Amino acid sequence: MAMTEERTRPEKVLVIACGMIAREVLAVRERLGLDHLELTCLPAEFHYRPDRIAPAMDTAIAEAREEGYSHIFVGYADCGTGGRLDRVCEKHGVERIAGPHCFAFYQGLEAFAEIGEDDMTSFYMTDFLCRQFEAFFLKPLRLDEHPELIADYFGNYEKLVYLAQTDDPALETVAQDAAKLLGLSYERRFTGYGDLASALVEAAGKAPVE
Template sequence: MADPAETDPDALTDTGLAPSGQGAVLVIACGALAREILAITRTAGWTHVDLACLPAILHNHPEKIAERVRTAVLRARETYKAVFVAYADCGTGGALKKVCDELGVEMISGPHCYSFFEGNAAFSAHEDEITAFYLTDFLARQFDAFVWKPLGLDRHPELIEMYFGNYTKLVYQSQIDDPALLARAQSCADRLGLDFEHRRTGFGELESSLRNWVTSPR
């Protein structure tokens, strides 16, 4: 299947989600956060909040994220009173924050989702984890599509050592309690030849950031 980020530069989905136009405010998010954001909004009863997702595969092309977000925000302003960007920096090297500052929209603090799920302060304290490879619930589900196949490990397993030889463990940050996902994450560690560690993070600062914004959207 063609990458939506390549075939349609204005695509707002690879998750089956699109803004309904019924809400007063819109969250523009990475597709990797779709399940979590929907769970948060449903639990909170935020019927005035819509969600639109950019393709999660953009993480393989972080240089494209900032301008894709700019296009999405400008389009959303035709319909919505307020817009929030549910991304952290995500490898853009500060480009996404610059775009958000220019447009006057808020985004999530932190370098990436592994940090804000655990809590940015707690994550930054793990100075000894430069050899850790991280999975979230999304990546545990999509490991083959986002890691195994793009790196060619399905065809050339001998490349595992080249890609992961400097890693020592796989850290699974789970957002929900799901024994099947836990087993899948353990299997990913086994396939990569890494030690396994499980941390139940919940939604972390994704949830608190959304709550702070929804209660007083700019």
Template sequence: MQQDRLPDDTSLTTQGYADNGSHGRILLLACGALAREILDLKKRNGWDHMALTCLPAILHVHPERITQAVEEAVAKHRDQYDQVFVVYADCGTGGLLQQACERLGVEMVKGPHCYSFFEGNQTFADHGDDETTAFYLTDFLARQFDAFVWKPLGLDRHPQLRDMYFGNYTKLVYQAQTDDPDLTNRARECADRMGLAFERRLTGYGDLESTLSDWANRPFSD
């Protein structure tokens, strides 16, 4: 078992450690695309009573599988912890994940997807129709663009299909969780490959940080 170390392949499971305390033993059941950010927040805030288990990030290519995967993981782990929180937004499940979490009695992150909660759900919503032609990247997707965008769409084999996929977009918005020049360059290269204008927003962790802080500091009683 790996402790507080993010593997290169974030489809693997990462596990933190959990100590007993006034907040109980907490499990964060998260999307693998958020592992690096969650581990950073755990370390910076000393949330040693929170453990992390990640489901494969590649599930986002098949959002219809997310709900069942989360349900199975909650059932597998919940007896080992006092509280389980699901670090997913809706993520293309059409409300099914929210329904499952309510049925299981666990909380999840509010918002339609990570692009929204990284920027802040209210701020993202305030963009309204101005963002309907934006394609979003996070730090994770800037690192994993080929594996999670280019290759699943077959553009590594059929680059001539680029405009068919992205012709209705006008810009790529890179929501930067960290101020990393290398990742900014990678994101800009992604925009160039897609034939889109480039915009960078330093969002930090947005509502993800405030949500985890709330869960970490919530008193627990049997």
């Protein structure tokens, strides 16, 4: 019996993802029993330097091929690369998560398209951004030292929308406090993992059985 189980195990699929969604990828893998998914991440700070995503992904995929991975899935949407990431994916024959960015695929692309115009002046936060609010916003923008800069950076926003992947009161408190700090109205939307879950299931299902 053990030999049969070993023989029918799916081949491994490597997910090369944005560090901002690492926790969520692992949560989906555990929840859905996708044990043959493996994860490696590019730095989360590329969120602010999208010009670095495509070349870094190009290198990461090439290195993964050398390590013997036949099945690779890109854990990014376009994420501000202006199509450059798609060209890397095409070059290597791999697929990525559909959509323009994580704020869209967390909500689901259809829901995001419906509400897109209404959210033009909304500033999005996710679970990751709540956990890393100080490291990703306050310190890099020096808002802790110069709160007068808030008007320069966030003056065109009207609302902070917290896209919650989990029900965590501590994270919601961070989002609420951030809205107050930035002078924005507040809305919480529970999205769960949105299209990320279905994308990972589809990627996992394309791995042939050994």
